[in-house]
Amino acid sequence: MNDTTSSRQRYRRGARDWVVDSLMFLTALGFGLLGVVTMPGEPPPPVPPDPLRVTEQLVALACCTALWWRRRWPVGVAVVLVAASAVSQLAVGAMLVALFSLCVHRPPRVGLTVLGLSFLASYVGALVHPDPHGTPVVTTFLLSAVFQGAAAGWGLSVQHRRQLFDSLRERAAHAEAEAQLRAEQAQHRVRESIAREIHDVLGHRLSLLSVHAGALEYRPNAPAEEVARSAGVIRESAHQALQDLREVIGVLRAPVGELPQPTMADLSQLVTEAGDTGAGVDLVEEYSGEVPERTGRTAYRIVQEGLTNARKHATGARTSVRISGSPGRGLNVEVGNGPAVRDPEAVTEASGGGQGLVGLTERVSLASGRLEYGPTADGGWRLSAWLPWPS
Template identity: 65%
Template sequence: MDAPTAPGRRRRRSARDWCVDLTMFLFAVGLGLMVAVGFGESPQAPSFREYGPDLPPWLSVTEQLVAFAGCAALWWRRRWPVELTVALVAIAALTPLTAGAMLVALFSLAVHRPPRISLSVFGLAAVSSLVNVWIWPDPTTPLFVSFLLGVAIQGAVTGWGLTAHHRRKLVESLRDRAVHAEAEARLRAEQAQHQVREAIAREIHDVLGHRLSMLSVHAGALEYRPDASPEEVARSASVIRESAHQALQDLREVIGVLRAPVGELPQPTMADLPQLVEEADDVGARVELVREYGGTVPERVGRTAYRVVQEALTNVRKHAPGANTLVHVAGGAGDGLTVQVRNGPATAARPPRLVDGTGQGLVGLAERVSLASGRLEYGPADGGGWLLSVWLPWPA
C-alpha cells in the first residue's frame, strides 16, 4: 500500500515506495497483457476485435505503446494523483489495455485524497466503462452486464481505497490524541510540581522566617546594646538558643517530608495561636491577643489564620521593631473568620543588619489566603502604624 503524502508535497521515495510502485506497475502490465490475450484469437470466437472497429497495424501498435506509457506513468501517481487518474480514465474509454493502470490510479487516488474527489473521479470512470463496452463489446456477454461488471470492479477498488483512507485518518487521529494526551499529562505534572514547590516555599518561609526574625532581633540587640544588664543578655541568649533550636527542628521536619513524602508536615491550628503570640511578646514589644469567636474553627481555616498572624508578627519585627501589636480574631460559623493584626509606630531602632525583606512573605500570604477562598487587605492604619486584615470562609 502506498505511503501517505501531503497534496503537492514532494518527498524522497523510500525503499518501501520502490517496492510498492514496482508491484503496482507489474500488476497494471499483467492485467493489460491478460486483456490483450483475451482480445486475441480464441477457438470459441474468431476475435473480439471482429465485433469492434477494424484497426490498422500502426494503430494497434500505438494502442499498446499508449497502454505501456499509462502503466509507466503510475510511478508519478503520488505527485499528480488527480490529473493522472483522470487521464487514465479517459484513455481507458478508448482502449481496454489501460484498464489495470486505471484501477491502480483509482485505488491510489482514493487512499490519498478526500472521498469527495475520489467519488467524483469514480463517476467519470463509470462513464468511461460505458463508452468502453460500447466500442469494444464482448460477443459472449450482454452490453449491460459488461457495463455493470466494469463498474462493480471500479467500485470495489475505489471502496478498498476509501477504507484504507479512513483507516489512516483514524490512526492519525489516535496518534494525535496520544500526543495531546501525553502533552497534557506532562503539563499537569509540571503544574503539580510547581504547586508543590510553591507550597514548600510557603512552608519554609512561614516556619523559618518567624524563628529567624526573632533571632535577628535579639542578636541585634546584643550587638548594639553593650550596656545591657547581665539579666537582659541572658534572657536574649536564651531566646536565641530556643529559637535556633526550634528553627532547626522545623527545618528537619521540612527536609524529612521532602526526602520521604509519606506524610504531611505537622501543621499548626488555632490552638497554637496563644503560644505564637506569647513567643512574639517575649521579644520585647507588647503583643495582645483578643479572641471573639465560638465553636471549633475548621482545621484548614485555623491553619491559614495561624500563618496570617505568624507572617504579620514577623513583618512587625522587621519593619516596626518595638511597636505594640494587637491581634484580633473574631467570627463564627456561617459568618466567616476575620483576622486583624494592627501595630503602632516603631518605638525601637532597627539594627542595620535586620534588612528589609523582598515582599515574598506577603505574596505567599496572598496565595495562601486565595487558596482558602478568602480576602486579604493591608495598608497604613489610622493614627499611624499598619493594619493587615484577612477574612476566611467558615462553613456553617
C-alpha cells in the same frame, strides 16, 4: 546531486510498500489475463496470433508495470491508464488499481474527477469492443461503472479512515501536551506556594534573630540572665531556620511533596516564641468547634505575619492577638500592637522587601476571606482578617 538524493529518499519503498505494490501488480496482471484466457465454448484465437491482440497484451503489460510508479505520480499514472482502458480491455485491471490508489492518496475532488473520466473511457471502450455474446453496450458500461465506483469508493473510505486515525492521533498528542502543560502549571503553583511558605516561615525565624541580636547590641551591659536567654533564643531560632531550609530543599527536590503545614494547635507555640523577645503578647481565643484545616492554616499565617511586623516596626510594644468565631459566622483574626517603645533603628531588620502583607493579601483572597490593615490612632498598627468557616 542533493536534489536527486532527496528525491530518492522521498520515494524509497519500505518492506510493506514492496509487498503492497507487488500484490497490486499481480492483481492487475491477473485481471488482465482473464481477457486472454479462452473460456470453454469460445472459438480459439487465430494462429498465428492476431498482431492487434499481441499489441493489446503488450499495452496491458506496460500498464501493469506503470503501477510501480503510481506512488510518485498518482494522478498522471491514473489518467494514462484510464485513457489506455478505453482502447484495451486488458488494461482495465491496472486502471482500477490506479484509481483506487489515487483516491487513497489524493483529495476526493481529484479522485472523483478521474472517476468521471474513467466512466467516459468505459463507455468508449464498450463501443470500441462490443461484447461478442451480444450484451448491450449500456449493460457493459454499467457493469464497468460499478467496478470503477467500487474501487473509487473503497479508496475514499481508506483515505477517510486514515484521516480519522491521524486526527485521533493528533488529538491524543494535543491532549497529552495539554496535560503536561497543566502539570507544569500545577507544579509552578506549588513552587509559588513553597516560595510564600519560605517567606512566612523564615521571615518569622529571622525576625526573632534580628530582635534578639539587636537587643544585645543595644544593651551591651544587660544582666547575664537576659543575655543568656537572648543567646538561647538566637541559637534555637537559627536551628529552627536551618531545619526549615532543609525541609524546603527536600520538598523542592522531591517529585511530589508539600511543606509541613501549621494548624491552629501550633498557634500557642508561635505566641510563646514571640513573647520570648521581651515584648508582651496576649492571646485571646474565643471560638468554638474545630477550625477547618485550610482556615486554620491561613489564620496561623496571619498571626505570624502580624507578630513579625510588630517585632520589626514596633520594637518593645505590647501585642494582642484575638481569634473569635464559630461555624457559619466565620473566623475573625485580629493582631494589634501599640507604638514602638524603643527606637526601631537600633534593631537590625530582617530583609523582607515589604512583600509580607502583599503575599498575605493573596493568601486570604485565595481562602475567600477579607483582610484589612493600617495604623491606629495611638500610633500602633492593626491587622484584621475574616475567613469563611462553613457550618
